[in-house]
């Protein structure tokens with residue numbers, strides 16, 4: 001029963017809140033849909049913190065795709081041994097994770113100590129950074145310490161298949177019951193973060209402007225149909 | 232030919248008295264909300280001086296506008312790929328300190344202070360942090376009227392470029408006012424800098440606007456605009472800028488800054504231009520050719536072919552008639568006495584400036600007997616160095632400035648002879664040929680610059696409402712409905728701030 005709660009109900013609830021909440025905010029409150037930039041108030045620390053944090057996140061994202069979404073068989077098919085995979089995951093994941101943690105710590109300290117930034121930081125802003133720090137902190141710990149000192153845990157046979165099973169709507173929660181506690185904690189903390197997305201400015205990541213390089217530099221719009229771009 | 236109409240402005244700097252009325256009325260109309268305290272869509276700076284924000288003309292630092300390199304026109308701060316790379320931290324963006332920390336005074340204390348030995352005072356208090364600022368050190372007009380003198384003037388990027396030393400002794404110094412708004416450029420770099428496509432140029436009147444719903448706060452427009460006329464609202468985390476008071480111009484009224492201008496220095500009118508020529512005009516190699524190239528984009532509103540093409544583009548008769556009567560067309564395109572500010576930024580700005588005349592440095596002896604030709608050299612001895620004006624208005628081309636100053640001088644000489652007499656016949660002098668102007672034009676010019684009434688200074692056709700496809704829906708609606716930034720503090724669950 002406990003397994004069902006943590007590995008079926010919590011994930012679906014989280015995803016439901018995240019998806020419905022985001023769609024609702026996108027359709028009803030465009031005016032609040034922004035990147036939480038505070039560069040206008042402080043540049044020096046942001047210059048180190050923000051790129052470190054974001055590039056770390058990008059690498060970590062790629063790492064999670066590799067570890068959780070791509071099945072173990074896929075690696076074997078291409079002759080990538082488990083040892084090779086884990087060596088890469090520990091170095092690559094470790095660096096990415098450390099970038100996120102160090103970046104987030106800088107951003108958090110900056111948020112707490114620089115008057116102009118602190119005064120305008122909301123509960124939601126602190127929540128995002130702190131929960132990211134917790135998630136990433138546990139992640140770095142299991143990658144760099146747990147994996148190398150306790151056991152090189154093969155999550156590609158448990159966490160990976162479980163996560164993918166969520167998307168085929170046949171959740172194999174039994175796979176998760178034997179997973180080491182720290183891994184479980186990392187996942188639950190991440191769900192806490194995901195569920196908060198629609199209520200914080202984390203929504204900005206949905207709006208990565210990837211179309212920018214492909215559009216015309218100059219934009220004309222007609223007043224009578226200003227939502228319709230063109231020419 | 233792709234005809235577009237642009238509502239543009241001319242400012243006649245000779246008449247600006249630096250009263251800041253324009254700034255204040257603009258501020259109380261558009262930027263009196265939390266998050267906008269430091270913004271002045273219209274500001275008036277004393278030049279020489281660093282301006283607002285400090286040293287905005289220093290494009291080595293802010294990397295605003297366009298540059299022409301290896302046969303290509305590109306954003307100086309880098310194209311889309313480099314922007315995406317730098318999106319987490321924009322290395323060239325200005326910060327609050329480049330503007331100033333806005334403050335108010337604790338007026339309450341004057342009323343509520345308990346009885347005390349000393350008179351209560353209203354202490355300055357930051358509008359950003361709410362803390363006391365014991366010693367404000369900069370403001371939007373800190374250096375008004377050259378206050379700060381030889382300490383602050385050298386911060387002016389134009390002065391730094393000038394070869395000759397600028398004298399700061401009282402008898403030799405010079406000063407002028409430069410009121411600035413968004414230029415509503417033909418080739419706006421703010422628009423091209425926006426990763427979300429939230430900034431756009433309106434088809435109907437060329438006004439450049441920020442879509443408040445689509446802006447994601449990526450903040451590249453701030454320094455992307457070389458005039459630093461896009462502002463970051465720390466409350467909404469979105470960009471805001473001058474919108475040419477379009478709810479007013481759509482109703483045929485001038486912008487607030489123009490309406491309230493005490494010196495009556497501002498003129499508003501329609502000009503027609505060929506949108507197909509814009510890119511080539513912004514891409515001429517020599518920056519000093521940009522002014523002429525920009526002039527080439529404008530179309531003669533009396534040319535039957537232009538009128539026909541304009542009609543095809545949906546520009547109605549009222550607009551064409553306005554373009555024919557446009558004071559901007561007369562001053563900038565026909566008489567060529569109004570010049571664009573910093574054409575070298577390659578945005579093709581659409582607020583034009585008539586450069587100011589200034590007192591002659593050396594005392595002109597026996598002025599009564601001075602022959603008209605004697606006025607020609609005086610143009611080169613005016614207090615405001617031609618080089619300085621050229622650095623502002625013509626990418627350093629002193630010949631263009633000199634010619635405009637000669638025209639204005641010829642106008643003065645002629646009008647003086649008309650009303651006072653005593654100077655020899657202008658027609659026979661070299662002043663007219665050097666200034667390349669005739670008496671008829673001079674008299675027309677004198678009327679527009681000197682005595683023109685409201686409806687001659689502002690020739691603004693009403694918005695083309697018949698083009699709206701859902702008029703019925705818009706009935707009774709507010710014209711800034713979809714576009715306006717929210718009033719007051721922006722809130723969303725868990726994003727509420729203390730005291731809001």
Ligand code: HEM
Nearest residue numbers: 035036037038039050057107128129202205208318319449
């Ligand atoms: C690739 C897509 C993303 C882009 C383009 C992006 C862009 C930005 C930008 C421009 C800022 C403002 C920096 C500043 O000027 O102060 C920012 C802040 C932030 N971003 Fe992202 N971001 C992305 C993805 C993410 C993701 C996936 C997360 C976390 C799940 C995230 C979390 C944050 C946080 C917490 C801040 C606030 C930093 C602070 O406290 O100052 N971002 N992001």
Ligand code: SF4
Nearest residue numbers: 413414416419421456
């Ligand atoms: S002056 Fe106005 S239109 Fe031109 S680049 Fe700046 S903000 Fe854009």
Ligand code: SF4
Nearest residue numbers: 247250251253492494
């Ligand atoms: S209101 Fe007119 S005269 Fe006064 S500062 Fe502004 S532009 Fe100059």
